Amino acid sequence: MSLQIYDTKIGKKIPFTPLRDNHVRIYACGITAYDFCHLGHARSALVFDMIVSYLRHSGYKVTFVRNFTDIDDKIINRAQKQNTTCAELSQRFIDEFYIDMKALKITPPDYEPRATEHIPEIIDIIEKLMTKGIAYQADGDVYFEVEKFPQYGSLSGRNLDDLKAGARISINKIKKNPMDFALWKASKPGEPKWDSPWGEGRPGWHIECSAMSRKYLGDSFDIHGGGEDLVFPHHENELAQSEGASGKPFANHWIHHAFVTIRDEKMSKSLHNFLTIREVLKRHQPEALRMMVFATHYRHPLDFSESGLRDAQTSVNRLYNCMAACAALTDGTESSKAVATRAEIDKLRSLPDRFQEAMDNDFNTAQGLGCLFDAVKSINRISQALPAPPAQADINLLRRGGADVTKLAQIMGLLSQEPQAYLAGYQEKHLTAVGMDKAELNKLLEERIAARQNKEWGRADEIRDLLLAKNIELKDSQDGTAWYVAGDRGQ
């Protein structure tokens, strides 16, 4: 079974084959830089990070482009409101975007082009459309003429009659058809402007992506994607412009991910129900966010909640605990009896295949994670049952299983840290949060060990309860007393 990807244009899953050899070319729509990024942007970045990573894992060479739209109406309005320039405003939020991406540990794309740095390429496409008679000039604007592109609506499954019927489009007398959209806009006083054959002006909203994808990936490339809300009109218009100009097929596959919702409503700026990435990362670890995002299939809505994110954190810890146990494994002997059952051996050996099968099915990360946790369960069961000198066969199986789990989880950016370091970091962060320093904790732990040796159970329990009040739980063992962060429920 090979990779199957759901294609928005066709509305079903189809086998994926790169257009050119083993080389996959992907373009994803990035942000319009005028504000901080919210969780929806995080999902978008995370989903494409995973897709690129999985394609590379599968042996493809990948060229990944994610653009910045740094000139448009929203930027102009916001800049005017803040009494600054568009260039300053967009640069500021591109910088902020990079801070968020770094915090989320997103692998940078191969190219991150900006609209304002591709004005000649934009003008070039518009000129082609003008030459072919698919675009027309009206006052200082240039419009794409939808009637001249018969396939208009093919991506989003609409036709011009439906669109006209729904028409919430503002009346614009200079357009031939209300659905015609601007390729180039004449500049108003005080707005950024560039020279063009049609006078001074600036690009329309969709044309930058047509120009930049063409420059870095060619007229035809493999995958184009973004959030569901971009299907219409953004991607529909891009498709029309690009194919209209080149006469060749544009993107071979269209991938769109669903929204992040809050209480089942779309998270969006206009509804004022969004959480910024940095807000969430103040309270939660990036891997917990990744776990939550990838536990839902990318085409299904992801309903955000604090409790959901805490659940995700707990399951991330489960992964790390298992890996820490694997790392602590000591060599065994040939003479001991192996404890792994046939079923467990099969489960662990088949993990990479089962994971691949899940991911090949339209990047089903939720199912892939299920495979990973399945393996974790087997690893834990075997580790727990290991006799005093364990059998070398079991140790080999566990180490191999642990290595597979780590490698596969890393495709989603999970298990990106050394287990011991991660767990120690998790504990330290908690200590800080509850306002206790390590020396103080150690002092109490030592006192309790002494009390227990003297069988002063009252004092020992008192210390335990005292720490429990700070969500620190103790575990006594022959080696001493270890402590853990208790479940954060109810916070």
Next chain:
RNA sequence: GGCGGCGUAGCCAAGUGGCUAAGGCAGAGGUCUGCAAAACCUUUAUUCAGCGGUUCGACUCCGCUCGCCGCCUCCA
């Protein structure tokens, strides 16, 4: 109004025309322990919104009903 999606255990969430309906979280029981707890193990849907239909057989395909959501305007 047009187009599209979703409804699976307490919560989150995969999945399939017929083999035990993944996995995570929470809950319950257990191993361990001076008592505990973390970790770990076991366990948790005779049932997949409701009603019809197709089929030897449907949760999975079709139709209808109810509920929720999205796009058609800027939006990841």
